[in-house]
Amino acid sequence: MMAISTKTTDHSRKFKDFGDFLSTPGYALLPFKFHRISEEKEVLVNEIGDFLVTPSGTAARIVAREVNPENPSDLELYADLIANFFISPSPLPDLIEVLATRYRTKKSFLDYFTSLHIFVISLRCEHTCHYCQVSRVTTDKNRFDMSQFHIDEGIAMMMKSPNPRVTMEFQGGEALLAFENIVYAVEKTKMEADKHGKHVTYVVCTNLALLSDEMVQYFYANNILVSTSLDGPAFIHNKNRHKANANSHQLVIDGIHKCREILGEENVSALVTTTTLSLEYPEEIVDEYVRLGFHNIFLRPISPYGFATRNTNKNKYETARFLDFYKKALARIIQYNIEGYFIREDYASIILKKILTPFPVGYVDLQSPAGLITNVIVFNYDGSIYASDEARMLAEMNDQTFKLGTLGENTYEEIFYGGKAAALSEVMVNESLPGCSECAFQSYCGADPVFNHTTQGDLIGHRPTSSFCQRNMEIIRYLIETMDRNKEIEKIFRSWITDRS
Structure with a gap:
């Protein structure tokens, strides 16, 4: 039998003695x-x-x-x-x-618990966007509208949040197809908020194609914010966001102008979704936002949910291609700022706030613990309750991993403190996740178990092959390297994280 030496040397020891770090x-x-x-x-x-x-x-x-x-x-x-x-x-x-x-x-974003409550007021939609993340249904299927019973139960659960300031966001499908339900929900919430001492912010997510004067006036009377989608110039937007027998781009432009006129510029926002087509036109997309007078733009990649996964030719691309697009678009944005036109990129602004200030951010994807449940909850049109908007999108693909319960059947305590929430909490903290725990950018990033599960089949995920990790690490590195290289750009970046709207 071969003898095994028990002698250890400095070369074979994995860790030094504890005293080495103290003395x-x-x-x-x-x-x-x-x-x-x-x-x-x-x-x-x-x-x-x-x-x-x-x-x-x-x-x-x-x-x-x-x-x-x-x-x-x-x-x-x-x-x-x-x-x-x-x-x-x-x-x-x-x-x-x-x-x-x-x-x-x-970590003070945890102080008051859940703020954002998303109500999927209808799954119906009259657009046929090839990257739709929620697998919308056609406009004649009223059974895909949220019932008043589920609206009432969702409002009651929202009122139980310990957070004194909550946001009620209406999504679809196309939320305006169920405008009467929005009105019902807002009026009901106003009464309940008075009873419970809540301050409620209302947001409607809409493509604006169905917007009427009556709707805009109602938004104005109730301080309702409008969020829409604008993917760039008409030749990109109309390809991405198709509407039969109509110019989707012109409809959204008309809707933006109408909303701004009544609600004010600061109460109307737009989002870009980056498809394969979009990747070829970073400067043109930024130019379109500037042409329309926007002072912010949110450049986000395609999400791996819903119909987006079925149109791989239009929606699937390597992370490296998105990063190249992002850097070119960011350079265009910076140039506009140098020339005197203020416009910020929102994703960079979120990261920069985490890098340059001691304050927390409310963006779900870049929080640790992750924002699902602690920051956002989703009430689906059928009463199902999900841990995040992405979790709801995943459910439309017949994956109920992140379903927490059902309105009218489960209590607040069962939803927020039950077994499913407890299990998820174990994979929501990037300080304890392999690959994240030793990453220099840990405090600037977040944990996303829904994305990990969807793309890698694992709640924890594998950092070296994660596009979430690859994208965030490079953007963070690039922002820090750019600030160090060019102090004029650093001043521009710092201007993005002030309270300027």
Whole structure:
């Protein structure tokens, strides 16, 4: 029998002794991670999202205790590392309470629990968008409208949210096909909000093709916001968002103008969905938004749900192609800002707020814990309750993994604190997910178990092959590298995260 040596060496040990991290002279290490952003530079990021861009190899020098404040070339770096909680003169920083307060601030989106309540008021739609994520049905099928019973039950559940400020968002299909149900829901909610002391924000998501003067006046009287879809110039929009015997692009433009005239420019927003066709025209899409007077644009990739999965020639593309599109569009947006026209890209703005400020963001996809349940809940037209809008889209593909219950059958406690919610909570925190736990961009990103399940068949997901991970890591890296390279662009980016509408 061969004898097995029990002798260990420095080369075979996986971890150093605990004492090595406490007794090393010079300074103590605080938790931080790093990522190379270019051949010459790397970024250091600590637990609260503070970052420093440094020459490549700096992280190794810090860990080896080679940063010496008595060396004039290291003095500024040493001061920055101390001030930004990367290292400490003692194992326990003197300002540990400041660090804790800032961490709590980053996670304060959890303080009041669920805010966004989506009511799928109808699954009917008169458009035939080839990327439709909810598998809409034709306009004559009234059984796909939400019943008043389910509307009432959804409102009652919304009123039980501990959040004093909630949003009631009407989606479809095409929500305006069930306009009378929107009116019913708003009037009912106004009465219930008075009883429960809630402040309610109302949003209608619509393609605007069916918009009437009566509808706009009702929106105005009730402070209802309008969100629509605009995929760019007519030759792109009409291809993406087809409406039989009609010019979908002209209808949405007319609707935007009508809504702005009555509701005000700040109360009308639009979203881009990027198809294969869109990828060829990044500058033209941005130009169209500027032509129409928009001051923000949200560049988002196609989602892998509903009809979008059936039209692969029009909707499926590599992440690298989207990133190329995104960077070209972002360059166009930046150029407009340099020339004096303020317009921001919303996805970049969300990430930049996480990078440059101590404050949380309300965007579900970039939260940890993930925003499903804790930030958003969806009441489907048939009374089914889902953990997020994407979970509802997945259900239309006959996958009920993220169904939490049914309106009128399950209590608030069963939905929000039941077994399904508890199970999901275990995969909603990127600080504990493999591949995320050691990522330098962890505090700027989020967890998305619905996307992981849909694309990889696993709630946790596999980061090296995840398009969610690939896309976010590159956008975050690119934004940091761009700010470091060009201070004028950094000023532009900082202007995007102010309260300017």
